[in-house]
Amino acid sequence: MVKAIWFLILLGVFAWGAAVIAGTESSVTLEWLGYRVDTSIGVLVALTLVAAAVLTILYRVWTWFRTAPRRFRRWRQDGRRRRGYKALTQGMVAVAAGDAVEARRQARKAEKLLAEPPLTMLLSAQAAQLSGDDEAAGEFFEAMSEQKETRYLGLRGQLNQAMQDGDEEGALELAEQVADLEPKRDTVAETLFDLQVKKRHWSDAEETVRKSVKNKTIDGDVGRRRRAVLMYEQSIDAEAEGKLDDALQLARKANNLAPRFVPAAVRTARLLNGAGKRRKAASIIEESWVANPHPQLAQAMEELNPGGGAQEKLRVVERLANYNKDHAESHLAVAKVALEAGQWQVAREHLEAVAADQPTARVCRYLAELEEAENNDGDAARNWLRRAAVAEPDSAWVCDNCGNVTASWTPVCGRCGHFDSFEWTSPPRVTTYDGDEFHHGETIIEPAADADAETPPEGNAEAAGEDSASPEARPT
Ligand SMILES: [Zn+2]
Numbered sequence: 001m002v003k004a005i006w007f008l009i010l011l012g013v014f015a016w017g018a019a020v021i022a023g024t025e026s027s028v029t030l031e032w033l034g035y036r037v038d039t040s041i042g043v044l045v046a047l048t049l050v051a052a053a054v055l056t057i058l059y060r061v062w063t064w065f066r067t068a069p070r071r072f073r074r075w076r077q078d079g080r081r082r083r084g085y086k087a088l089t090q091g092m093v094a095v096a097a098g099d100a101v102e103a104r105r106q107a108r109k110a111e112k113l114l115a116e117p118p119l120t121m122l123l124s125a126q127a128a129q130l131s132g133d134d135e136a137a138g139e140f141f142e143a144m145s146e147q148k149e150t151r152y153l154g155l156r157g158q159l160n161q162a163m164q165d166g167d168e169e170g171a172l173e174l175a176e177q178v179a180d181l182e183p184k185r186d187t188v189a190e191t192l193f194d195l196q197v198k199k200r201h202w203s204d205a206e207e208t209v210r211k212s213v214k215n216k217t218i219d220g221d222v223g224r225r226r227r228a229v230l231m232y233e234q235s236i237d238a239e240a241e242g243k244l245d246d247a248l249q250l251a252r253k254a255n256n257l258a259p260r261f262v263p264a265a266v267r268t269a270r271l272l273n274g275a276g277k278r279r280k281a282a283s284i285i286e287e288s289w290v291a292n293p294h295p296q297l298a299q300a301m302e303e304l305n306p307g308g309g310a311q312e313k314l315r316v317v318e319r320l321a322n323y324n325k326d327h328a329e330s331h332l333a334v335a336k337v338a339l340e341a342g343q344w345q346v347a348r349e350h351l352e353a354v355a356a357d358q359p360t361a362r363v364c365r366y367l368a369e370l371e372e373a374e375n376n377d378g379d380a381a382r383n384w385l386r387r388a389a390v391a392e393p394d395s396a397w398v399c400d401n402c403g404n405v406t407a408s409w410t411p412v413c414g415r416c417g418h419f420d421s422f423e424w425t426s427p428p429r430v431t432t433y434d435g436d437e438f439h440h441g442e443t444i445i446e447p448a449a450d451a452d453a454e455t456p457p458e459g460n461a462e463a464a465g466e467d468s469a470s471p472e473a474r475p476t
Pocket of ligand 1: 399400401402403404413414415416417418421
């Protein structure tokens with residue numbers, strides 16, 4: 001609106017100026033190279049304006065033609081880039097969809113159109129991988145690892161390939177490079193750690209854990225526990241090499257880092273005892289018993305007094321149990337040595353303390369032993385053994401990843417390869433019922449095994465009747 005008003009004002013002023021000039025009785029005479037022009041001021045002004053307008057237009061046209069080739073080139077380049085990006089996107093979609101042929105086609109197209117290797121190499125590598133051409137993929141990854149922008153992706157690709165090929169040495173080397181490049185990426189540190197553990201490079205793995213804690217890619221508690229396990233393993237290696245002082249020092253560190261980690265406490269006590277520090281060894285076991293009572297600790301305590309008879313053992317274990325009086329493991333540890341020492345009354349007291357509602361298999365077995373030994377009561381003993389078969393199984397080291405069960409703790413699960421996955425717990429028991437019988441893990445027992453119940457399970461009266469003559473419990 002304001003512009004329009006200004007335009008009208010200017011137009012008015014211009015018209016007025018033209019009228020004034022046209023109305024003036026003035027003339028201009030131009031003489032140049034023998035030519036003479038007589039005209040009025042108005043015509044001269046009008047001619048000048050027209051000449052200026054024509055020159056401006058000519059200049060514009062000339063400029064347009066002059067820059068045309070450059071604009072044409074840019075237009076073509078833009079078109080190529082647009083098509084290149086489109087090919088890149090479509091290639092990525094093809095990779096995601098698992099279409100190897102299309103992925104390779106688009107990769108080649110993007111390569112040609114974009115001429116920007118950092119952008120297209122990853123797609124080319126993925127496309128090659130997808131079509132099973134690992135060699136070509138490896139070459140792309142290698143080329144990527146040589147460029148600054150794509151170094152991480154290139155090394156990562158090479159690392160994955162090495163792991164797929166089972167080349168642990170190569171993978172470890174690459175993982176170290178990747179971890180140096182991107183120390184704060186948790187997946188990188190985790191891969192490096194797994195490889196170091198696999199190769200049993202315990203101290204390198206410990207260094208990786210330290211860095212991971214520093215970079216906050218793993219929690220401090222997880223870090224302490226892992227370091228404890230790694231130091232425990234280093235202690236075993238040191239002992240094997242005859243470096244007993246180092247072995248003891250490492251075991252103690254492991255025990256301090258993870259006081260609930262039973263193998264470290266047992267190892268520390270054993271090494272201390274070997275170094276003639278029996279009293280110190282006993283106190284390590286006692287401290288550990290307060291934190292986490294475990295049969296292996298009681299066993300280690302017994303071993304600190306090798307010459308003592310059964311009564312002496314009972315006294316030692318009773319003293320240990322006092323550090324965590326009400327714990328079931330305390331009762332069981334005393335019951336075990338009391339049975340060995342023929343102290344029936346002591347054994348019975350401790351077993352009854354833990355047999356109240358759901359006695360575990362171990363309690364049932366000890367009670368069977370007690371009935372047999374103290375009262376010579378074969379029926380009662382058999383009854384307890386039968387109950388042992390259906391009771392909660394004895395605790396063992398169970399892998400929390402794959403359920404693998406082992407008698408002795410190991411740092412890496414032999415079945416699934418997980419690190420520090422063993423927990424001391426009751427193994428899960430698969431109970432199946434095939435219409436005739438319940439199958440509890442390895443033991444086959446009849447439905448109503450712990451009582452002389454007559455009612456067979458619903459719908460199987462006939463089958464159960466046929467089976468009634470068979471023994472009530474039979475281990476396979
Ligand atoms: Zn496992």
